[in-house]
Amino acid sequence: MPTNAETEITEWLASQKDAMVTLLREVVDIDSGSYDKAGVDVVGTRFEKHFADHGISAWREQHDTFGDAIHALVAKPGSNEKPILLMGHRDTVFPKGEVARRPFSIEGNRAHGPGVADMKAGLVMNVFVAAAFQRFGSAPCPIKLLITSDEEIASPSSRPVIEREGRAARAVYNSEPGRPSGNVVTGRKGGVFMRFEVFGKAAHSGTSFFDGVSAIGEMAHKIVRIHALTNADKGITLNVGLVAGGQSVNTTAPHAEGQIDLRYVDPADRAATLAAIEDIIATPTVSGTSAKLHINGEFLPLVQSEGSKHIYDGYRAAAKDVGLPNVAGEFTGGCADSGFTAAVGAPTICAVGPVGGNAHTPQEYLDLDSFVPRAQALALAILRTRVEAAG
Known part of the structure; x- marks a missing residue:
């Protein structure tokens, strides 16, 4: 049987789909190529507004060349436990002017636009999950969020930040897009x-x-x-x-x-x-x-440790409980920031974001019907996480 906290959070997230789509539209309709510091930082400002609106503490780690790193924290009063880290990047591979050529749009149950799946939807999901825990005060431990700026060019400014936050985390959920199959990623080259x-x-x-x-x-x-x-x-x-x-x-x-x-x-x-x-x-x-x-x-490659397998098993069980019974782990040749956190010993799972496909192309899409259940699965996995980072 679900706990009261699980019911409160999953029901609230179900009520937020329109708000999620609205925020997604706003951040997709801002050009934010990796080398466009101004655009990347404007996207960061919009997420900072979300944090402020929901009473979540947030701050910037500034960088002169690339976009600033955005941090946020859902605190657990009186706790000195290691936090769970929700991670994602807001830069895209697309040049300035791409939004004017093909702004955010919806056709049926799919959303389109530059970076809609890779990975602005995952960031939107993360910040709404954080808002749910802030609203109901039921975080099992502190929850940190990290929104980086240059993953698409191998994170030249963000890597040391990611590694530092990974070392301090008890578990890391990287919200790259879920595979078109609905699977998450447990290994990367x-x-x-x-x-x-x-x-x-x-x-x-x-x-x-x-x-x-x-x-x-x-x-x-x-x-x-x-x-x-x-x-x-x-x-x-x-x-x-x-x-x-x-x-x-x-x-x-x-x-x-x-x-x-x-x-x-x-x-x-x-x-x-x-x-x-x-x-x-x-x-x-x-x-x-x-x-x-x-x-x-x-x-760095994402190699599944015993701790990573443990949180994967927990996520898979949580997904099943919200109506996603067939989530499995996939290996992919694509790279991501999750390799950095795994390499410093943090139990890590990747691609827990909403489901999408055709990343880096004009055909990129997001399955809007996956927004709420993937958010709910992440929230339940967090509520049930009891993993310490490997020493």
């Missing part, structure tokens, strides 16, 4: 994002061809060797997804560059694969060329 430059020598390709050294020619050799490091059996993939270079069609290319995406499952494979890439970059095939490798950013 790690990712390293790199840029390499190749240097050659310019020469007129008609009159002085043999005086030149082609950086593009050398880059082609390196791309083939980098791609050959892919190991499907181990879940290691390499992709050179961007290339540029050259001066003109009738000049041997003095410079070229490419960008590399490395994904891996086993943390031990990161070092070995990175060492192989470094060797490829350092070893020329075309005489007279040289090259440099730069790491732009990276995510």
Whole structure:
């Protein structure tokens, strides 16, 4: 039988669907690409207003380049327990002006718009769950919220904040979108994002061809060797997804560059694969060329610990109790901030947000019918959470 607190909170959340959609519309209709600090911070201001309206303490951790980190706390008076952390990012992959081209819209039971599922709906869900606990005073322990600003570019400013909050948390729920299947995510690949430059020598390709050294020619050799490091059996993939270079069609290319995406499952494979890439970059095939490798950013893999499995089991049971009987855990090649909290020892579950799909595309959608039950499932899981972070 549900407790009084469970009934109060789940019934109140059921009454808030229209308010959730209204807030979602407001934050989706604000451009907030990762490099658009002003836009990202405006989204943060709207969430701060929600916290203020519901009597929840909130504050900013400022950053000069990227959006500020937004913190909030639903306190449990007299408690010195570790908090549960609800986490999510408010930046998107879309450029400024995307909202004007395709603002928030609803067709049937689906909402559309830039970042609607990835992951502004998860943030809306988090702040309404927090409001429910603040309203009824039934939090089993303090509940912290963290709204970050740059996940889509590997969290260059947010990673140290996430790791610090993860170390202090007893459990972490990251509200990335639920899978189209309705599942949550219990494992993710790690990712390293790199840029390499190749240097050659310019020469007129008609009159002085043999005086030149082609950086593009050398880059082609390196791309083939980098791609050959892919190991499907181990879940290691390499992709050179961007290339540029050259001066003109009738000049041997003095410079070229490419960008590399490395994904891996086993943390031990990161070092070995990175060492192989470094060797490829350092070893020329075309005489007279040289090259440099730069790491732009990276995510750590989400590896399920015993503590993480425990909160996953609790979430799954809570989901069943609110009418979602088929929620399971999935592994995905996509990366997320949940890998950072898992790596510092916090029991972590990811993709507990409302269900959506086609992230990073104009076809991105959110299943509006999943808003309330996913919020209820998260609230029940929190009410029943009794997990200490691993030491």
